Structures are given as C-alpha cells and as structure tokens.
Amino acid sequence: EDKVVQSPLSLVVHEGDTVTLNCSYEVTNFRSLLWYKQEKKAPTFLFMLTSSGIEKKSGRLSSILDKKELSSILNITATQTGDSAIYLCAVETGANNLFFGTGTRLTVIP
Amino acid sequence: EAGVAQSPRYKIIEKRQSVAFWCNPISGHATLYWYQQILGQGPKLLIQFQNNGVVDDSQLPKDRFSAERLKGVDSTLKIQPAKLEDSAVYLCASSLMINTQYFGPGTRLTVL
Numbered sequence: 612e613d614k615v616v617q618s619p620l621s622l623v624v625h626e627g628d629t630v631t632l633n634c635s636y637e638v639t640n641f642r643s644l645l646w647y648k649q650e651k652k653a654p655t656f657l658f659m660l661t662s663s664g665i666e667k668k669s670g671r672l673s674s675i676l677d678k679k680e681l682s683s684i685l686n687i688t689a690t691q692t693g694d695s696a697i698y699l700c701a702v703e704t705g706a707n708n709l710f711f712g713t714g715t716r717l718t719v720i721p
Numbered sequence: 722e723a724g725v726a727q728s729p730r731y732k733i734i735e736k737r738q739s740v741a742f743w744c745n746p747i748s749g750h751a752t753l754y755w756y757q758q759i760l761g762q763g764p765k766l767l768i769q770f771q772n773n774g775v776v777d778d779s780q781l782p783k784d785r786f787s788a789e790r791l792k793g794v795d796s797t798l799k800i801q802p803a804k805l806e807d808s809a810v811y812l813c814a815s816s817l818m819i820n821t822q823y824f825g826p827g828t829r830l831t832v833l
Contacts, residue, residue, distance in 0.1 A: 615763070652810055652827035653725075654764070659821075699763050708754075708777055709822065711763030 613638040615712035617700050623718045628690050632715045634700030635682040642703040644683050646674055649697040649714065657685070657698075690719045723747065725825030727813050733831045739801040742828045746794070746815030752776075754822065755788055755798050756812040764812055770796060803832045 614637045624630055636644065643661045647654035658667045660676035660683060667674050671690075676683045687694055697714040704710055726745040734740050746753050751772050756764035767786065769776040773793040781788065785804070790796040800807055810829050814822040 652829075653812065653824040655824070656821065701763070708766050708769055709764075711765070713761065713763050 613702070613704055613710045615700055615702050615710055617698075617712035617715050619715060620713065621716040621718070623720065624690055626691060626719055626721050628719075629686065629688045630690060630717060632685040632687075632698050632700075632717070633682065634685070634712060635680075636700075636702045637681060638702050638704045638710065640704050641678075644676055645701045645703065645709065646683070646685050647699040647701065649699055650695075654699055687717075690717075692719050692721055695719045725813055725815050725823055727811075727825040727828055729828055730826060731829050731831075733833065734803055735833050736805055737802040739799065740803055740830060741797050741799045742811050742813075742830075744796045744798070744813030744825060746796075746813070747823055750815035750817055750823075751793070752816045753790060753796050754814040754816075755796070756814065758810045758812055758827070760809070767798070800830075803830075805832050808832045 616635050618633045643659050645659050646657040648657055658674045663676055663678040671688045674685045695718050697716050699714045700712045701709040728743050753770045755767045757767050758764040767781045768778040768788045770790045773790050786800055788798045808831050810827040812827045813825040816822040
C-alpha cells in the first residue's frame with residue numbers, strides 16, 4: 612500500500628526562525644514528489660521534485676529530494692506570519708495520480 | 722486566467738439526504754480531479770477524469786458516490802445517501818499535466 616508520511620504533524624515557531632519539514636514515502640512506482648501550501652481550503656503548488664540532490668528554491672522556501680532515503684525536506688528561512696499554513700507533500704505514482712500525506716501544520720507567531 | 726470554480730462553498734445536510742457539488746475547471750484543462758479531505762488529513766483522490774472519460778475511480782465509494790463530466794468540461798459529484806463520515810472538504814482540481822494541478826476553493830460538507 613502506498614504511504615506518504617510527514618513530520619512533524621504540527622509546529623509552532625517565532626517569526627524569523629528557520630523550519631524544516633519532512634516527508635518520507637513508500638510507493639510502488641515513484642514519478643515525482645510535490646509540495647503544496649494549504650491556507651483556508653485550496654492547496655497551492657510550491658515545488659515538484661524528480662531528481663535526487665537537486666535543490667529547488669523559491670524565495671525563502673527550498674526543497675530537496677533524496678531518492679535513496681525515499682524522503683524530501685522543505686525548508687523555510689526567516690519565517691513570517693504569512694507562512695502559517697498546512698504544508699502538504701504528495702507523491703505522483705505510476706497510477707498517474709497524487710497520493711498526499713497528512714500535512715504539517717505550521718504556525719508562525721509574531 | 723480564471724481559476725477552478727466550485728459551488729456551493731458550504732453545505733449542511735442531514736444523514737441519508739442527497740447532495741451534489743459542481744466544479745468548473747480552468748479552460749482548456751483536460752484532466753479533472755475530485756478529492757475528499759477529512760479534517761486533519763491530506764486530500765484523498767476520489768476520481769480522475771480525462772476529458773469526459775474516467776481514468777481512475779478506484780477510491781470512489783460507488784455505492785453512494787457518483788461523478789460525471791458529460792461534455793468534458795464541468796463536473797458534478799453526488800453523494801446519495803450521505804453518511805456522517807462524509808463530512809469533509811471536497812476539492813476539485815484541474816490540470817494540463819499531472820504535476821501542475823490547480824485546486825478550487827472546495828466545498829465544505831457537514832452531515833448531521
């Protein structure tokens with residue numbers, strides 16, 4: 612059975628802190644790993660990772676995939692209150708769909 | 722560019738009643754997805770359409786859930802009859818490719 616596990620489940624930090632969110636997976640046919648940010652309701656796309664060791668970066672967010680360890684991390688530096696959200700990790704499988712983890716709820720307090 | 726539209730945004734029904742949700746994808750997006758997101762969990766794919774054909778409905782509880790996309794554009798998801806455990810946010814997404822899914826605002830269903 613395909614599995615995507617995220618940790619921690621929730622995290623509370625102060626503005627300016629750096630956070631690292633983890634995602635590990637066990638799937639039968641891996642194609643890519645995606646990170647989404649979910650505020651209110653609709654998840655919004657952050658990154659897609661297909662190759663090991665290549666960092667994707669967007670502003671204060673960055674992510675990297677480790678296919679050997681079947682995992683990925685999402686880093687956020689100099690956190691802001693606007694970063695408060697649920698961060699979802701999803702794996703695209705050979706069945707051509709996305710399998711989501713339960714998410715990490717990040718709360719950034721001023 | 723207009724995003725994925727969904728309606729209604731909220732719905733409260735009693736168990737055993739029926740409910741229908743509507744989704745209009747981004748123009749030109751051939752692939753449409755319905756997800757169920759229960760509180761505290763990640764979205765779970767219910768059904769995936771490619772144009773008006775079903776690609777994957779393996780996780781759709783077919784005894785009570787049905788979905789259609791007759792003209793290959795907008796789609797409806799129906800639950801009949803609803804159960805308490807169907808309370809969730811129902812997300813619709815569309816894409817040109819699998820890895821660029823755009824999500825709608827969702828419909829929050831509460832079954833009493």
